[in-house]
Amino acid sequence: MIAAPQPIEIRPAHRFDEAALSAFLSSNLEGFAGPARIRQFQGGQSNPTFLIETPNRSYVLRKKPPGKLLPSAHQVEREYAVMKALHGTGIPVPTPLILCEDPEIFGTAFYVMEFIAGRVFPSPGMPDESPAQRKSVYTDMFATLAKLHAVDWRTCGLEGFGRPEGYIRRQIERWTKQYNATKIDAIPGMERLMSWLPDRIPQGEETAIAHGDFRLGNLIIHPTEGKVVAVVDWELSTIGHPLADLAYSCMAYHLPPDDPVFAGLAGLDLAKLGIPDEAQSIAAYCGATGRGGIPDWPFYLAFSFFRICAITQGVYARGIQGNASDAAAQKYGAVAKRTGEIGWSIAQSAG
Numbered sequence: 001m002i003a004a005p006q007p008i009e010i011r012p013a014h015r016f017d018e019a020a021l022s023a024f025l026s027s028n029l030e031g032f033a034g035p036a037r038i039r040q041f042q043g044g045q046s047n048p049t050f051l052i053e054t055p056n057r058s059y060v061l062r063k064k065p066p067g068k069l070l071p072s073a074h075q076v077e078r079e080y081a082v083m084k085a086l087h088g089t090g091i092p093v094p095t096p097l098i099l100c101e102d103p104e105i106f107g108t109a110f111y112v113m114e115f116i117a118g119r120v121f122p123s124p125g126m127p128d129e130s131p132a133q134r135k136s137v138y139t140d141m142f143a144t145l146a147k148l149h150a151v152d153w154r155t156c157g158l159e160g161f162g163r164p165e166g167y168i169r170r171q172i173e174r175w176t177k178q179y180n181a182t183k184i185d186a187i188p189g190m191e192r193l194m195s196w197l198p199d200r201i202p203q204g205e206e207t208a209i210a211h212g213d214f215r216l217g218n219l220i221i222h223p224t225e226g227k228v229v230a231v232v233d234w235e236l237s238t239i240g241h242p243l244a245d246l247a248y249s250c251m252a253y254h255l256p257p258d259d260p261v262f263a264g265l266a267g268l269d270l271a272k273l274g275i276p277d278e279a280q281s282i283a284a285y286c287g288a289t290g291r292g293g294i295p296d297w298p299f300y301l302a303f304s305f306f307r308i309c310a311i312t313q314g315v316y317a318r319g320i321q322g323n324a325s326d327a328a329a330q331k332y333g334a335v336a337k338r339t340g341e342i343g344w345s346i347a348q349s350a351g
Helices: 018-028 076-086 131-150 167-182 188-200 242-249 278-289 297-321 327-349
Strands: 037-040 049-053 058-063 096-100 110-114 208-210 219-221 228-231 238-240
Touching: 018 096, 058 076, 076 096, 076 110, 131 208, 131 219, 131 228, 131 242, 131 278, 167 188, 167 238, 167 242, 167 297, 188 297, 188 327, 208 242, 238 242, 242 278, 242 297, 297 327
Parallel strands: none
Antiparallel strands: 037 049, 049 058, 058 110, 096 110, 208 238, 219 228
């Protein structure tokens, strides 16, 4: 069994005035009372994440990282807004408690949410779990995604959260721009995808609340049961295309299990492990959302690898600059190259 990630002492690059934070929360967050012990969760490449423990309650704080940031990245304000909108809709999200956009408190914008007890599985293979437990977790994972996409974003307070028209094309433009802005070394597969994708966008517009990073590692699983109790890390959420969100969730089926950063399921005996394969997960999602199938699946999958290539290239670039939130950021350079090439391979298979 894998417990929630164990926090560590705050990294030197992310230290802040803990007394000032405690004073702010005591004055602005109902029920907050110190003394507070603050530690940092490992991982969290984009936005540093901290555990705040008090005698009566535990909290989680997410903040923007220090240093020069891309204007459309690290949007903790969006994370807070979407969780606030989804709270009470039946989608499992932590209760958002307070957002502070004033950088004078301790350098960057941040928000605080409730701490959710449970398990986090960084490895999609879920080692040490039973086949029945793995099947239950994956089944509920894709059921949760289907439920998210069924939420009416217009009536839950997310009108204006994103531009629903032309999502795929705008995403291609956005990540092409960010890839070029953070490019260290050219990635041939990515360069080809940047030319291939714009001319093959499927016809028709679909919109839903898109998480943007929906994968096993961003889910908190019940301490003993195979059910999702919280979906976290909403930084990339928007009003987008549901099939792009689904494809992102299926990337693990195409990534190797021994990758030190983005471990996947490729080559594993999924039937023996009890994990539904890609076709089964897609079929379950389609059944829950009333779809007969997804004719343009290779496009959405290639698009998802294009996105993650641009994202990981950005993490790698920040690591070189020294302001990424984990020393492992250096490893992301290899991941960017791998995902770019996988994406192009999928695109070629589509013809």
